[in-house]
Amino acid sequence: VIAFTDRATATADQPGVVEGRRPSPRRPHVGIVGGGQLARMTAQAAVPLGIEVTVLDPDPAAPASGAGARVRVGDPARLEHLVALARSVDVVTFDHELVPIDHVRALEEQGFVVAPGAGVAELAFDKSVARRRLAEAGFPVPRAVVATSPAEVVAAGARLGWPVVVKAVRGGYDGRGVAMVAGPTEARTAAELLGPEVVVEEHVDFDGELAVMVARSRSGQIVCYPPVTTVQADGMCAEVVAPAAVSPRTEADARELAAGLADAFGLVGVMAVELFAVGERLVVNEVATRPHNTAHLTIEAAETSQFAQHLRAVLDWPLGATALRAPAAAMCNVVGPADGSDPADRLARALEVPGAHVHLYGKAARPGRKLGHVTALGATPEAALATARAAAARLS
Amino acid sequence: VIAFTDRATATADQPGVVEGRRPSPRRPHVGIVGGGQLARMTAQAAVPLGIEVTVLDPDPAAPASGAGARVRVGDPARLEHLVALARSVDVVTFDHELVPIDHVRALEEQGFVVAPGAGVAELAFDKSVARRRLAEAGFPVPRAVVATSPAEVVAAGARLGWPVVVKAVRGGYDGRGVAMVAGPTEARTAAELLGPEVVVEEHVDFDGELAVMVARSRSGQIVCYPPVTTVQADGMCAEVVAPAAVSPRTEADARELAAGLADAFGLVGVMAVELFAVGERLVVNEVATRPHNTAHLTIEAAETSQFAQHLRAVLDWPLGATALRAPAAAMCNVVGPADGSDPADRLARALEVPGAHVHLYGKAARPGRKLGHVTALGATPEAALATARAAAARLS
DSSP states (O other): OOEEEOTTTOOSSSOOEEESOOOOTTSOEEEEEOOSHHHHHHHHHHTTTTOEEEEEESOTTOGGGGGTOEEEEOOTTOHHHHHHHHHHSSEEEESOSOSOHHHHHHHHHTTOOBSSOHHHHHHHHOHHHHHHHHHHTTOOOOOEEEESSHHHHHHHHHHHOSSEEEEESSSOBTTBTEEEEOSHHHHHHHHHHHOSSEEEEEOOOOSEEEEEEEEEOTTOOEEEOOOEEEEEETTEEEEEEESOSSOHHHHHHHHHHHHHHHHHHTOOEEEEEEEEEETTEEEEEEEESSOOGGGTTHHHHBSSOHHHHHHHHHTTOOOOOOOBSSSEEEEEEEEOOTTOOOGGGGHHHHTTSTTOEEEEOOOOOOTTOEEEEEEEEESSHHHHHHHHHHHHHHHO | OOEEEOTTTOOSSSOOEEESOOOOTTSOEEEEEOOSHHHHHHHHHHTTTTOEEEEEESOTTOGGGGGTOEEEEOOTTOHHHHHHHHHHSSEEEESOSOSOHHHHHHHHHTTOOBSSOHHHHHHHHOHHHHHHHHHHTTOOOOOEEEESSHHHHHHHHHHHOSSEEEEESSSOBTTBTEEEEOSHHHHHHHHHHHOSSEEEEEOOOOSEEEEEEEEEOTTOOEEEOOOEEEEEETTEEEEEEESOSSOHHHHHHHHHHHHHHHHHHTOOEEEEEEEEEETTEEEEEEEESSOOGGGTTHHHHBSSOHHHHHHHHHTTOOOOOOOBSSSEEEEEEEEOOTTOOOGGGGHHHHTTSTTOEEEEOOOOOOTTOEEEEEEEEESSHHHHHHHHHHHHHHHO
């Protein structure tokens, strides 16, 4: 194995096998729970800043392992594995939400630095808690009911008015764990698939979807990126365009809303706020308390990428400038095609498209799986999107 | 050790200990001779393109090891170590010139893919050969004489006219191996320190120094980056500004000269051409057949960084766009201060400067050693330089 054993923390119950270089004790050291593409791109941003990164992941060949991060092989759902990670780093942060929120709380209680802390992470980890706390704090959210049985889902649908959106409370991502249901029969099916506990929400008939990335450092500095327009396909983010096609007033409202959320809940790190635009009104759809697909274009398009910003925030360093470097930018995801082929095999053809920035995640190709993305800058959103789409089409 | 043994190539004479992740056999695999900051930044550019990188370096903790590259521990001056690297990768390229050019030739003769090949690499590896071949091919170079004894150096100085520049034929870098000498006494000292074989060149009384980065792929595609102005301090590149402060005609001449060199010598990869501007006339000072300090600003300032471009070229992929993304950009090197302190310890203060992009190389701090650089974009060269200088000053 390409590994060293971390003797300081290895016991029968705590995983001590770490794949990768031995960390330098002189450098800041960030631990990430999960080693997927977000951890991979965070590890890339860590290199020029001299930050050591260790990820906790069951797979020693997780995407982050290809970008200079070491992998602590373990299970993010087991507290003792989280503790072993926390002991070896300066701060613990997250690549995904598949962690019991009580474990996050336990790490904090044991004195480890966790960013974001459980108080804000639960907005992303638990949709039931999120809906309640956002509404209590006065943020605009869809009307929603928590249901714990098929009958309660049907009753909630009748009360809110069909169609409704049924969401698993925990563990959903990329459209998984979410169902739009038209009536009682579909509601029962959704309740059985996603339950027992689900959130039932009114369907918001939005004019558009946008997202705002906000960062807050431990000492309270807050910066927002320009809002972006997002286009979903099958519940998965497919395309993102910056700046968002909204009025200056809506743009200002979106930034204010995101900064208000970061402040109200004591965010440390970055947070993506996904919004529905209904006329001039904004409604919070989802929040993710980590780097997010809707801000991948910040790697090329912003002065500071969301990944570098997240590192600065969790280490309590000064936050970076968020202005766009170009009049417009666009991002398209690269998803595994139905025939099972690997987009990486078509990379050279995609690189023929001038100005296309291809990011591959080093993941095995599977139909429907996010395997990479393409970003392009442009004089207009349309020009940037055309470039990004052209390269993404050559890959997929 | 964090290492695996490459059984396919390990013998008593060939180093088989490789530090890092096991490479994926499905991905393109680039081998780099040397694991310094250039290899580190090349490894960073390799991550989003899904390229595996292995460096050959005596130090398992070489800078590239922190950026996802694996390290084959070995000596770049030993042919059997170079062969072991070449056997494990698709193409061999270089981080530095401290390799006997005959070894490069031997690798090619054994059928390995080497980029650049010895025919062009020797322009950078051997200053005596470079001067002769550049002059024979009709490129503008300073008048120069090869000398092999102090007496010959003195005679050359008398012939060319004092002062002259005396250069070690091999192994110089960052101002080491070069001396400006005013007369016979200094000439003898320089000959003893840098000899026995040295190149004695006329001193060119230049109006300015510029550099052009050119890339050529195996199949002959050539692209040039916009010429940059370079400022040297103690013979080491200190600051770079883009675009160069030269007339449109000089800019066009510089690009044409660089493209002509790439074409004439069959470059594969990137090449930095450092030029003296004397009025409207250009004279070739040095060439480096690898990524170069004068093009570090392409990471943020160009559509395609020099590192991604080098990878594309050596893998014979389509070359990327070279246009600047901003009206101007500037780079300042971060050098270890005289007090021996580590600029990395002052990183947070440097990050307070908006728009400064800090790159640390993960090297131990030593006075005078290049430890990193800072790049900034701006509306004007002056604005970009002010930002980069402000952050670099906080680090040094």
